[in-house]
Amino acid sequence: MLEQFGNFLVHGLVTGSMYAAVALGLTLTYGILGILNFAHGEMLMVGAYIAFVLTSRLGVNFLVAAVISMLAVGLLGWVIERTTFRFARHEHLNGLVISLGLVAILQNIALAIWGADPLSIPPPLPRTLEVWGIRIGEQRLLAFGLTVGLIILFSLFLKRTRLGKGIRATAQNAHVAATLGIRTERVVAVTFSLAAALAGLVGALIATIYTITPFMGGLPAMKGFVVMILGGLGSVGGSILAGFLVGVVESFGGGMISSIFKDGFGFVALILILIFRPWGLFGQRPEREDV
């Protein structure tokens, strides 16, 4: 029983770390562009395919490939922001439709190049560890470690560096930030590119655990949105914690109540929590209750 409990917890945390990384990117994009970016999942997908080509076709070491995917997807994010989203900033519905257009384009380009058959990257660490009855693949631990490390680096970057502070200031109030001398235009592009890069890396890591298809981005993006709202808009820490929370809730719910309903437990948690905290777990509470 205790072992089972431990297994659910560990696997939930591993999935949760991915959710957290995706939600972190989404919450930054939303904070700075005011757009629900449905194409964020496609950044994962592109990252996964780049890592696949580098490792399986060109024989590059997996870690190197993951870093290259991250950089390449970051660059792609930059190009996308400069060519599309910059024209629809804070027009949330227009931005949403633009992101849907990007989804259609990116998915079908991937489909044209690699086809619909699922591909996979052989995990560089194929063994399974067993500690106190808890069984977990080494590859999952590696993915967990890398994701958590990156999340920590990213949070430190936002808190400590000049650019990070600029990003947070622009997210809070772009006009005031601009009058204070922050080059908000550049900040927006950098933020979008960073969020994409984060997704690219997660994509490369996911590719060693699950399969790669042109449509693999849909589910993580949806989960990312749920996590972002659960954590509270604008709260980086909230997104991270909510990511782990949703991962663990799904793992326990799927393991102990119903495995087919696994994806539903996160949604139920979101609905219940929003009834009591309409601004999410750590979001900015409105100064006065409107209604």
Added chain:
Amino acid sequence: MARRSWQALPLVGLLAAGVLYPRLLPGDYFLHLGIVVSLYIILTSSLNLIMGITGQFAIAHAAFYGVGAYGSILLVTRLGVPYWWAWAAGILLAGIAALIIGASTLHLKGAYLAICTFAFSELFRLLLDNWISLTNGANGIIIRFVPPPIGIPGLFRFDLGSRRSYYYLMFTFALVTVWFVRRLARSDLGRVLGAIRQDETLALTAGFDTRRYKLLAFTVGSMYAGLAGATYAPYLSYIAPDLFDVNETIYIMMIMMIGGIRSIWGPVWGSILLVSLPQALDITPLLRMIAYGLVLILVMIRMPDGLAGFLDRLVSRLRPGGTWFGEKA
């Protein structure tokens, strides 16, 4: 008086276009396109009421469309209820579902509302997928019956065995939906809904119980989605959970945005364009989808008010102040 009769002109135009269409473009294929366009006019106009006019960013529209479809079909196949009674019950069920979901989510704002209603919508799909004894799960339900004819004796009659009748029935509902939303948008009630969109706190201070108004708009809009589902399902002759998932809501939203949000005629332009565009682009499906994506992006960047807004701007260059194509609510 003269003004009033002029105001009906666009609706008469739509009626004339709908009646002439099967004569100008005969054949089953074009009738099918006409049915699908009518379906999306109902779905987008009713979503426009919720999202465009009242400003509630709720993304569960396809779920209510699904409640109407599944509700009416299950009543017919499982309980043997006569189709038109089941049809009405399906619409009512969509209304009840909207009341419950609206009452528990409409206090949320913006992205919070969007994602919370999305969660409800996904739960509905999971329910359809997994309550196999009732819904046959992901395999869906094949509908083997033809709805009995309906009409007013001596006036008109829809004999639903033929595609042509089905087209006229769907088109009639599309016309009714557009008429209803237009009428509502111009009424005092519509002005209150617009006020809620622009400044909810102000509307509240002015003495309007905004919560009830939002719930009303949400429920009525969702019932039209239920109507679309209950009417369209027997024509489709097959329903499955993923026809009513969040991707469908997003598709409906996309048509509304491309046509022009908050415009009465935007949903009509959007439905015509987005249903016929993929058919008109006679290239391989892959390229077609890429072109489709490019069109979405270009329209949203170059015409942020959608087609209706773009056409209006063209007209207002010729005749300042005229809104012939859009009719902003």
